[in-house]
Amino acid sequence: MLTYSQFAFVAALISTVLATIAYAWAMSAGHRAAAGASRRKVLVAASGDDLLDDLDSLPGGLEPQDTVARDTAMSATTLARYGTRLTWLALGFLTVCLALRMMATGHGPFVTQYEFATSLAWGMLASYCYFEWRYHARTLALFILPMTVVALAYAGAQNSQVDPLVPALQNSLLLTIHIIVAIFAYGAFAISFAAAALTLWTPQRWKHLVPKDEVLDRLGYRAVVIGFPLDTMVLVLGAVWAEIAWGSYWSWDPKETASLVTWLIYGGYLHARVARGWTGRRAAWLLVIGFASVVLTFVGNAFFGGLHSYT
Amino acid sequence: MTTTVRGREDVTSHVPGHVDHEHGVDVLDGSEQDGHGQHHAHPLHKVWLFLISMRTGLWIILTLGVLTLLGTLLMQVEPEVRADAAAYQQWLAGTPTQRYGGWAGILDKLGLFHVFSTWYFIALFGLLSLSILACSVNRAPRLWRVATRPRTTMSTVFYDHAPLRATIDLPIDGAAAVERVRAALHHRHFRILDAPDQRGSALYADRFRWGPFGTVIAHLSLILVMLGFVVSASTGFRDKSFIAPVGVPVSVGHGTGLVVEAKSFTDSYYDNGAPKDYVSDLVLTADGKQVARHDTRVNSPLIYDGVWFHQSSFGIGADVTVKDGDTTVYSGLVPLQWQSDDGQQSIGQLSIPARGLTVFVIEAASGRVLADLPAGSAQLEVHKAGVDNPLAAPVVSQGQSSLVDGLTYTYQRNRQYTGLTVKQDSGSWVVGLGAALLILGCYLVFFMPHRRLWVRVRDNADGTSQVRLGAPLKRDPGFEPVFEDLVSTINRTDAPVGQTPEE
Numbered sequence: 150m151l152t153y154s155q156f157a158f159v160a161a162l163i164s165t166v167l168a169t170i171a172y173a174w175a176m177s178a179g180h181r182a183a184a185g186a187s188r189r190k191v192l193v194a195a196s197g198d199d200l201l202d203d204l205d206s207l208p209g210g211l212e213p214q215d216t217v218a219r220d221t222a223m224s225a226t227t228l229a230r231y232g233t234r235l236t237w238l239a240l241g242f243l244t245v246c247l248a249l250r251m252m253a254t255g256h257g258p259f260v261t262q263y264e265f266a267t268s269l270a271w272g273m274l275a276s277y278c279y280f281e282w283r284y285h286a287r288t289l290a291l292f293i294l295p296m297t298v299v300a301l302a303y304a305g306a307q308n309s310q311v312d313p314l315v316p317a318l319q320n321s322l323l324l325t326i327h328i329i330v331a332i333f334a335y336g337a338f339a340i341s342f343a344a345a346a347l348t349l350w351t352p353q354r355w356k357h358l359v360p361k362d363e364v365l366d367r368l369g370y371r372a373v374v375i376g377f378p379l380d381t382m383v384l385v386l387g388a389v390w391a392e393i394a395w396g397s398y399w400s401w402d403p404k405e406t407a408s409l410v411t412w413l414i415y416g417g418y419l420h421a422r423v424a425r426g427w428t429g430r431r432a433a434w435l436l437v438i439g440f441a442s443v444v445l446t447f448v449g450n451a452f453f454g455g456l457h458s459y460t
Numbered sequence: 461m462t463t464t465v466r467g468r469e470d471v472t473s474h475v476p477g478h479v480d481h482e483h484g485v486d487v488l489d490g491s492e493q494d495g496h497g498q499h500h501a502h503p504l505h506k507v508w509l510f511l512i513s514m515r516t517g518l519w520i521i522l523t524l525g526v527l528t529l530l531g532t533l534l535m536q537v538e539p540e541v542r543a544d545a546a547a548y549q550q551w552l553a554g555t556p557t558q559r560y561g562g563w564a565g566i567l568d569k570l571g572l573f574h575v576f577s578t579w580y581f582i583a584l585f586g587l588l589s590l591s592i593l594a595c596s597v598n599r600a601p602r603l604w605r606v607a608t609r610p611r612t613t614m615s616t617v618f619y620d621h622a623p624l625r626a627t628i629d630l631p632i633d634g635a636a637a638v639e640r641v642r643a644a645l646h647h648r649h650f651r652i653l654d655a656p657d658q659r660g661s662a663l664y665a666d667r668f669r670w671g672p673f674g675t676v677i678a679h680l681s682l683i684l685v686m687l688g689f690v691v692s693a694s695t696g697f698r699d700k701s702f703i704a705p706v707g708v709p710v711s712v713g714h715g716t717g718l719v720v721e722a723k724s725f726t727d728s729y730y731d732n733g734a735p736k737d738y739v740s741d742l743v744l745t746a747d748g749k750q751v752a753r754h755d756t757r758v759n760s761p762l763i764y765d766g767v768w769f770h771q772s773s774f775g776i777g778a779d780v781t782v783k784d785g786d787t788t789v790y791s792g793l794v795p796l797q798w799q800s801d802d803g804q805q806s807i808g809q810l811s812i813p814a815r816g817l818t819v820f821v822i823e824a825a826s827g828r829v830l831a832d833l834p835a836g837s838a839q840l841e842v843h844k845a846g847v848d849n850p851l852a853a854p855v856v857s858q859g860q861s862s863l864v865d866g867l868t869y870t871y872q873r874n875r876q877y878t879g880l881t882v883k884q885d886s887g888s889w890v891v892g893l894g895a896a897l898l899i900l901g902c903y904l905v906f907f908m909p910h911r912r913l914w915v916r917v918r919d920n921a922d923g924t925s926q927v928r929l930g931a932p933l934k935r936d937p938g939f940e941p942v943f944e945d946l947v948s949t950i951n952r953t954d955a956p957v958g959q960t961p962e963e
Contacts, residue, residue, distance in 0.1 A: 378907075396883050420518060
């Protein structure tokens with residue numbers, strides 16, 4: 150069963166890489182189409198909006214005789230659709246991978262760094278698929294998918310052997326919920342990071358291809374609105390477990406401290422945005438800092454040790 | 461009909477429905493703004509304004525975040541070590557000095573080796589609590605007013621510029637149009653209030669009106685959590701190195717009247733050598749009667765009358781007795797919990813503070829054969845405060861004694877022990893309650909946002925009517941599709957009229 154899980158992992162990695170390529174290619178094709186249309190002074194339906202997210206509407210906005218531009222645009226549409234399908238496929242493979250592993254080990258993916266990283270990749274893919282389905286925000290894939298590839302590559306570099314549950318981890322139900330909630334929270338934060346990254350780091354000449362800053366700002370906020378309550382639950386569930394296992398709900402352990410910092414940053418973001426009106430680049434920087442803290446929290450125990458190190 | 465338009469903030473900044481970012485309030489209900497200083501020179505009022513300022517809260521959170529990060533990145537000393545000045549200096553001269561070089565002294569002066577117990581860290585938490593409390597007190601009356609006595613009518617300028625707005629021309633008269641709007645709102649579970657309107661009809665509708673109280677709940681819950689920390693730190697007890705020799709009843713102390721005895725301790729391992737289970741069979745007695753018995757594991761503590769017993773460690777210890785004539789000055793199990801650098805010896809330590817004595821109990825480590833420390837013997841290295849060299853270091857066989865500086869040291873035997881963390885913590889319940897309220901508050905705020913809209917219906921001269929709707933968008937992106945759907949329903953020719961679906 151573990152062998153099949155590994156096969157599914159490799160298939161997910163390949164699908165994610167292909168989806169990344171498809172989206173990048175679609176972006177490039179969309180850019181060429183928009184440039185061609187602009188040269189011919191053709192009104193592009195999605196002008197100034199998000200081409201990648203509005204690729205379906207792009208061909209209809211071009212004049213029929215503009216065949217070159219239309220072909221390019223249609224290929225962009227097709228590529229983006231392939232990107233979407235490949236992403237869903239990757240999510241499916243990764244779900245199978247994790248499900249088979251959980252069936253084989255008898256516990257949730259909370260023991261090894263391989264399991265953490267694979268789960269994080271799953272969380273990012275699942276969050277992206279939700280946001281694409283709900284908000285048609287395909288452009289986020291330009292950051293989310295490479296991040297997923299990195300997470301999967303990192304997981305692939307770790308030892309994937311099954312480690313037995315040491316006594317501290319023998320609270321399967323609580324820890325499984327703790328980890329699953331964390332996966333969704335971090336996946337949502339990854340979405341907010343992608344939205345912020347698009348705001349901050351899209352070159353000016355590519356700006357017409359991504360959603361407006363206002364849209365990205367709302368997407369980032371929406372992701373945090375989902376992620377923050379979940380992150381609160383992660384902290385609380387962690388504290389409950391610590392109380393049962395270690396006799397103290399809070400020990401200033403490096404990982405729980407890093408989690409608190411992450412929570413404080415996103416809490417600060419929500420207050421800054423809602424009450425102080427921080428939007429655009431300032432809010433985006435907070436989201437970047439928040440996600441840096443997520444990464445630090447995620448890999449921190451490898452450097453800091455503490456109660457979350459079980460080796 | 462004009463379609464729904466989401467207004468730009470620069471257009472709507474002066475109209476109701478806009479969130480006033482400067483003051484952090486929604487001015488939809490025309491709330492009276494505080495003067496913010498210019499008319500209030502009283503120092504107490506300035507303190508109040510400081511506390512309710514969002515900027516204050518943000519700076520405190522930011523500073524706490526930075527300090528917490530420093531506490532994560534820098535080495536932190538154990539509280540027990542810090543409590544002992546000599547031990548702390550010894551600790552400071554070790555790894556911290558090696559790692560941070562000349563910065564170690566500065567970091568020490570700044571208290572950054574014990575960030576979480578520094579006065580300024582605790583003071584910041586206190587200030588944050590005050591700020592949260594002040595903000596909640598400041599905000600709650602306004603939320604109550606909006607929930608219970610909302611403004612039900614709006615002027616034309618609102619319908620012209622509201623962030624969400626629509627104008628619908630219907631081929632039916634005003635009364636029928638109102639019924640249609642009412643049915644559409646009922647269908648979406650909105651509360652509907654009739655509003656006075658001299659030239660037609662007006663409605664106010666809202667949903668989740670108690671949702672905004674989630675902010676008050678969430679913020680007050682943080683205070684509860686911090687209060688729980690204080691209760692934990694100031695009441696009850698926590699003994700992190702409670703040693704229970706197997707087969708020997710040990711008093712728990714701290715006024716509990718409890719005695720715990722480990723009937724057995726078992727450690728088991730997987731084939732790869734990883735630990736599989738640590739289990740202590742603990743029996744708890746009070747006034748000589750057994751009150752609890754439990755196989756205590758890492759994730760399965762024994763809990764009795766608010767006292768928790770957690771499996772923490774295990775090992776071998778030496779039973780040692782020290783007597784001054786017939787008076788016993790020490791008797792107990794000394795855990796051999798350290799190893800010498802070369803791994804040849806197991807070492808334990810006992811202290812007799814009244815005599816200024818520290819005794820190291822040294823045995824050959826498990827599986828080691830040492831010529832000068834044969835199996836079944838222990839070396840007792842006796843140190844006295846203020847004396848550089850050990851007073852003596854006799855090697856004593858099991859059951860034998862040795863006289864050092866007028867005291868008789870007896871090494872009785874080796875015994876297995878289980879290490880427990882024993883605690884009584886009333887604060888954990890407070891923290892738990894705070895955490896539950898925090899989650900509840902978060903979900904109320906983010907997933908039950910107060911949705912409000914105003915409707916105005918006017919009859920036209922030709923028997924048709926015009927319906928205008930306006931609503932704030934605030935921080936609720938999910939409201940926009942609901943609003944659009946509502947407009948679409950009202951505009952449909954087959955829209956339900958006069959129906960009131962079940963709630």
